[in-house]
Amino acid sequence: MDQLSNHLDIALRVIKKGMLIFNNNVSKYNQLEMNSGRDIKIRGDKELNNILIKELKKASSFNIISEEESGGLIQEHKYNWILDPIDGSYNYFRGIPIYCISLGLWKGLKPVLGVICDLARNDVYHGVIDEGAYKNNREIRVSEVRDFSNGVLCTGFPLNYSYSKKNITNSIENILKYKKIRLLGSAAMSLSLLACGKVDAYQEDNIMIWDVAAGIAIVMAAGGNVKFSRGDVKNSLFVFANNGSLSIKAI
Secondary structure: OOHHHHHHHHHHHHHHHHHHHHHHOOOOOEEEEEEEEEEEHHHHHHHHHHHHHHHHHHHOOEEEOOOOOOOOOOOOOOEEEEEEEEEEEEHHHOOOOOEEEEEEEEOOEEEEEEEEEEEEOEEEEEOOOOOOOOOOOEEEOOOOOOOOHHHHHEEOOOOOOOOOOHHHHHHHHHHOOEEEEEEEOHHHHHHHHHHOOOOOOEEEEEEEEHHHHHHHHHHHHHOOOOEEEEEEOOOOEEEEEEEOOOOOOOO
16 A cells, blocks of 8 residues: 555545544534634534544654644644644534535645545545545546636635725625635635535635645645645635636735
8 A cells, every 4th residue: 555545544534433423423512612703612623623633643643733723833844634623613503514524634835635524414525636536436526617707716704814995805806707606614615616616716815724725635636726825824824726727826
């Protein structure tokens, strides 16, 4: 078994265990534990995080970065697991069926692979750079939409978004070129939909790396283009991804 296959097997095993545990605790994991400003924490965030990190540590010695242990940093030139135990936790808390477990493996700031479990549907997306992307083990590809006027953009306003008039104006000017806009409340699920051709582009500024690490890898594995750069706060990124047929701008 080659090294990447071994890493993918670890990620899939951890994600599927997380899916099973979540499904066994779905009625209690959405209990509110913290509500501050635009952010919340629910019981499942911490409990599922602890279980998945324990599983990763048993299987691998790589550095682990997680939303629930946000003090960690990417180790340059080394492998890093990047975990969000529940991306879209506010959706889950409110009963909106768009939330997932997201686990990516990066080497420094270079995506390697990603696995995402859509917890509302028990669908599993995975992708390895240069080896393809899959939904429930069936190959997926990005769309072939070429014109922005026919394109669907997924975007959002993450926790670190600045709601200044300038930023809002710039956001509006950017989205006007698309046919439709979708704000799903989960960056990982937005990127999963991009990877399988349901939408054509994704963009968020100052999105946290654990929200997008797996999705970026899956989109790239599915034939899409991704541009990203470091954001304004620790562990955040500016991200613009599309199907590779739309023109892509530098950020």
